[in-house]
Amino acid sequence: MNDTPVPAPQSRAREVWLLAATFLVAVAGLIYELIAATLSSYLLGDSIRQFSLVIGIFLSSMGVGAWLSRFVAQPLSGFIWAQILLGVVGGFMAPVLFLHYAALGTVAAPLYTMLIAIGVLSGMEIPLIARAMEAVGAFENRFENVLSVDYVGALVASVAFPLFVIPQLGLMSASLAFGVLNLMVAGLSIWLFREHVTKAIVTVWAVALIGALYGLMQSERLVSITETQMFEDDVILTEATPYQQITVTRFRDRTRLFLNHSIQFDSLDEHRYHEPLVHPVMSHAPRRANVLILGGGDGMAVREVLRYSDVETVTLVDLDPRVTEIFRNHPDLSKLNNHALSDPRVTVTNADAWLFVETSTGSYDVVIVDLPDPKTVALSKLYTRQFYGLLMERMTAQGIMVTQAGSPFFARQAFWSVAATLESTRNPGAPGQGLDVVGYHSYVPSFGEWGFVLAGPQLPVDRAPELPEGLRYFTPEVWQSAQVFGADMDKVEAEENTLQSHALVAYYLDGWDYWFR
Known part of the structure; x- marks a missing residue:
């Protein structure tokens, strides 16, 4: 096989195709990187750590691939081989990782192995395309044009991934679909440069394309299996x-x-979480006409709030509109929250909790914070002194709040860090002082011991709570015992959590890692 310059009548069409191929492979390469990062955050946790690792490994692997490309004697055939291999490795990345995790419960080794392979192959593409363009007679600005198109492709992929790829395809189908895209690029390149292509390339490409197309057609079944x-x-x-x-x-x-x-x-025991989350703050609030709930898109906390007849408005803020839509409209799932999200007193807002609190002009008697655990910096910011300070500005003079605070058993320092953070938050009713704070806990079989922190300018918690009828677990006696911590969960020294320190993330990860890794 000999990659010699082609006649002039054909060079322009081939040059245009190589630039178009650059755009397509740039889109596919970045999509693979984003799929790997998303999968690693789903399956390994700590999204910031995983995204950082994936980006670093992918970029360094691209550097290795760019260096290795110099050893490819025939750039046209080398580019085609790279597309075939990317179609196989990148296309089957999500199915392999999901199946490996489902079977063995681990995913790190195959994830990073496949990521390195995809990075190396992606890194070879630009140098090979630039050399291929020279081979077809496109000498002028060949490298600059290739890089420009490559960057545009990366931009398109980064925008399309959250707006179209994930909502419309999902991770499994997206991986296979972009594998097919790489193989289609290889196929058209085989046809355009057929005088340089061997039967071996055509055979391998055809087998790979059939396999990827079959995998794409079976992607829903693969999802079901995993x-x-x-x-x-x-x-x-x-x-x-x-x-x-x-x-x-x-x-x-x-x-x-x-x-x-x-x-x-778990519908079997969720009442042992949601009743302690909601009823201490609601029963002790001097006024509860207007309630703000951050998180809790499943509507369970809203269900408990609506047990109080004097509640006039409930504002539920949850980031993901699909969660609130499912738990409002799905005939079976909406029963779990007693159709609370369809109640006329309830307003659902799909927004980031920080941005909502920062820009809201509302005033709330009760604030219930039912946000995900602070396992990343992005989530930890919603447990900082600065965020709690913003919440105090949105509360009425006698308003009180509660936050779920993780497990005081599995992540003891993390729980007491949340309490310490609220204690250090500026008290609008007593300048120079922090908030009144009460920590308490509940045993939830699905989670283990779980903790909550009640806070406000002045907490009237000495009196017994007046509870609505129909509760399955929470009683005045449970409330009294919930405030008592055993020696292995009792208060320990812990730093307050701020936007500068994010001490809570380390406390949380260290605690859970100690028990479960």
């Missing part, structure tokens, strides 16, 4: 949103919600 292996119960709903992977499972009359494969509630 979901069945990953979850104990029947999967009744699963979909990827721009924010997370939503999975709902059921066994008989037991329903469970998983976000990014982490359990959020």
Whole structure:
């Protein structure tokens, strides 16, 4: 095979194709990187750490690939081989990782191995395309044009991934679809440069394309297989949103919600979480006409709030519109919250909690913070002194708040860091002082011991709570015992959490790693 310059009549068309191919492979390469980063954050946790690792490994692997490209004697055939291999490795990355995780419970080794391979192959593309353009007679500005198109492709991919790729395709289908794209680029390149292509390339390409197309057609079945292996119960709903992977499972009359494969509630025992979350703050609030709930898109906390007849408005703020839509409209799931999200007193706002609190002009008697655990810096900011200070500005003079604060058993310092942070938050009713704080806990079988922190300018918690009828767990006696911590959960020294320190993230990760890794 000999990659010699082609006649002039053909060179222009081939030059245009190589630039178009540069755009397409740039889109595919960045999509693979984003799929790897998303999968690693779903399956390994700590999204900031995983995104940083994936980006660093991918870029360094691209550098290796760019260096290795010098040893490829025939750039046209080398580029085609790179596309075939990317179509296979990148296309089957998500299926392999999901199946590996479902079968063995680990994913790091195959994830980083495939990521390195994709990075090396992607790094070879630009040098090979630049040399191929020279081979077809495109000498002028060949490298600059290739780089410009490559950067545009990266921009398109970064915009399309959250807006179109994940909502419309999901991770499994997206991986296979862009694998097919790489193989289609290889196929058209084979046809355009057919005088330089061997039968071996054509045979391997055809087999790879058939395999990728078959995988794409079977992607829904692959999702079902992996979901069945990953979850104990029947999967009744699963979909990827721009924010997370939503999975709902059921066994008989037991329903469970998983976000990014982490359990959020089990209908069998969720009352042991939501009743302690809501009723201490509601029963002790001097006034509860206007209630703000941050998080809790499943509507369970709203359900408990609406037990109080004097509640006039409930504002629920949850980032993912799909979660609130499912728990408002799904006929079975909406029953779990007693159709609370359809109540005329309830306003659902899909927004970032920080931005909502920062820009809101509302004034609230009760604030309930039911946000995800502070396992990343992005989530930790919602547990900082600065955020709690913003919340105080949105509360009425006698308003009080509660936040879920993780497990005082599994992540003891993290729990007491949340309490210390609230204690150091400026008290609007007593300048120079912090907030009144009461920590308490509840045993939830799905989670273990779980903690909450009640806070406000002045907490009237000495009196017994006046509770609504129909509660399944929470009583005045439970409230008294909930404030007593055993020696292995009692208060320990912990730093307050701020935007500068984010001490809470380390406390949280260290605590859970100690027990479960």
